[in-house]
Amino acid sequence: MKKTLPLLFLLCLSFRVKAQNFDDFLKAYEGQNQISYFQPLSDVLTAGLNSGHVDRMPLDSSFHFTIKLIGNRSYFITDKLRTFEPLDAEGQALGFQVPTIVGPSETVVIENQNGSADTYVPGSGSRFIPLVAPQITIGNFAGTSLSLRFAQYKGKESDDTFRWIGAGVQHNLGRYFLKNTNDFLVFNYAFQKLGMNNYFDFTTQRASIHAGKQAKLYHFYGFLGFQTGKLDADFEYEDSQDLTSQFNISLKNKNKLVGGVGAGLKLSVLIINAEVSLLQPTVVSANVGLSF
Amino acid sequence: MKIKLIAILLVSSTFISGCFERGKFEYVTTIDQTFKYTLDKSGEFSESSTLTSNEIARKVLDLDLADDFIIKEVNIKKVGMKFNFGSGSTADAIQYRVFVGNASGRDPFLSADGSQSHIPTDFFGQIGVEFAVTQFLNNKGAGTVKRVLSEVLVGNSEVYGVNNGKSYRMDLEGIVPNGKRLVGTIDLILDVDVTYETCEEVPIGFAEEECIF
DSSP states (O other), rough: TTTHHHHHHHHTOOOOOHHHHHHHHHHOOOOHHHHHHHHHHHHHHHHHTTTTOOOOOOSSSEEEEEEEEEEEEOOOOOTTEEEEEBOOTTTOEEEEOOEEETSSOEEEEOOOOSSSSEOOOOOOOEEEEEEEEEEEEOOOOEEEEEEEEEEEEESSSSSGOOEEEEEEEEGGGGGGOOOOOOEEEEEEEEEEEEEEEEEEEEEEEEEEEEEEEOOOOOOEEEEEEEEEEEEEEEEEOOOOOOOEEEEEEEOOOOOOOEEHHHHHEEETTTEEEEEOOOOOEEEEEEEEEEEE | OOHHHHHHHHHHHHHHHEEEEEEEEEEEEEEEEEEEEEEEOOOEEEEEEEHHHHHHHHHHTTOOOSSSSSEEEEEEEEEEEEEEEEEOOOOOOEEEEEEEETTTEEEEEEEEEOOOOOOOOSSHHHHOEEEEEEGGHHHHHHHHHHHHHHHHTTTOOOTTOOSSEEEEEEEEEEEEEETTEEEEEEEEEEEEEEEEEEEEETTTSSSSSSSOO
8 A cells, every 4th residue: 555655646636546556557658658648747737736726815904814624626628638649669659549647547558469469558538637625714904915825644654655735826916906995806826836755756747827707796807827847756666577666757847838717706605616627637627625 | 914824824824825736747667477388399289378367467466566556557668588508409380379268268468470480599599598489479369468467457456366267378379390499488578568557745846736536
């Protein structure tokens, strides 16, 4: 189970698979094909983790404290992140598509003329990748609010401890030049880091501009931004010969640009917000929380 | 106060609902099928090694795959030979062919068209390094192996104690060059990709479809 935990957390906090199953994922590929197979992890995490930081905008200087639960669903509208073209030992493209780790749950078998076959492992087949995060937001100070995320899971062994920390700052730029106080132009910067001792580290940053309208009961906005994510994984696992092998991979997200729309309601202390980022992967983010 | 209470309940229920399902996942793992031959030969030789259904299945059992699984497909990934020579072995090349046999007959499995195959006699022969011989695989023999393995494994959700009478043997036939002697062991190793399906408890959406078993 110890070997199972690292990437498990990359996909979903509560996804549990047996060590054997997990090792089957890891030993499936080597070299560039391994990178191509796991690459979507970085894109999905970058898009998923960065969603939902901003909802109610820091338009005034009245103090509030919000605690909320953010639920994200990352969808793969096209096959761009779900399949890749494998390379042969000489680095030549083989001319067909096989699943990535989030691709179809179907094994691709290419029969050779002599009766042997090359088997390409299936993906998870996920319809969407769910992600849940707790978040508190404190504001507003001079049109600025601060959001914080933190989660920790202690495994049975000391190096199984999983940590997720994140912080974001939102500042209302519109206060300097927009006359209608219901309109807003907000700058958001967020940084997040999650990792597990001795296994993996993932860091992501997003800077974005949000523009929209906010009334007492509702708000809506559009946003455009730039995001980076980097996943470094390094740990040992058992290969098919029961020998200890090293899994070592470093991935950066491919889709740097992010944009989308969002809208929400504030009903007394209840805040509900939904957001869609429209660039790959498409992330539908909904969050519900209490604001005091 | 009422509104606050409703709001707290709403948020709490979102936390608690969790929304899990038993999702279906497919995996591929590799097992080996190993045939061992102990030789002390000169001139022509012929040796057989057999795997029974129970021995075939045991390889899958050793993997401790999952609580529930169904094997969907088996394929031969590669074939290798491991030479491990003892003292007194003087042969540095042999001609060999391998046939696969079962109850219904015998088919060629590996053939280098009768040409001499150099075999490692130095350090590599001592430590038993595995050499790939997949390029000599015969389509018909490979099909026989796949059929036997499929009959034993595919569709099984309980491979423990499988004893359906199925088995297959590998006949190793060869010629040691004149004046030479072959002393040691040869392992014929088939790496077989096993595609299996299993169920995992995951958040809704994480799997392609729900499990029906």
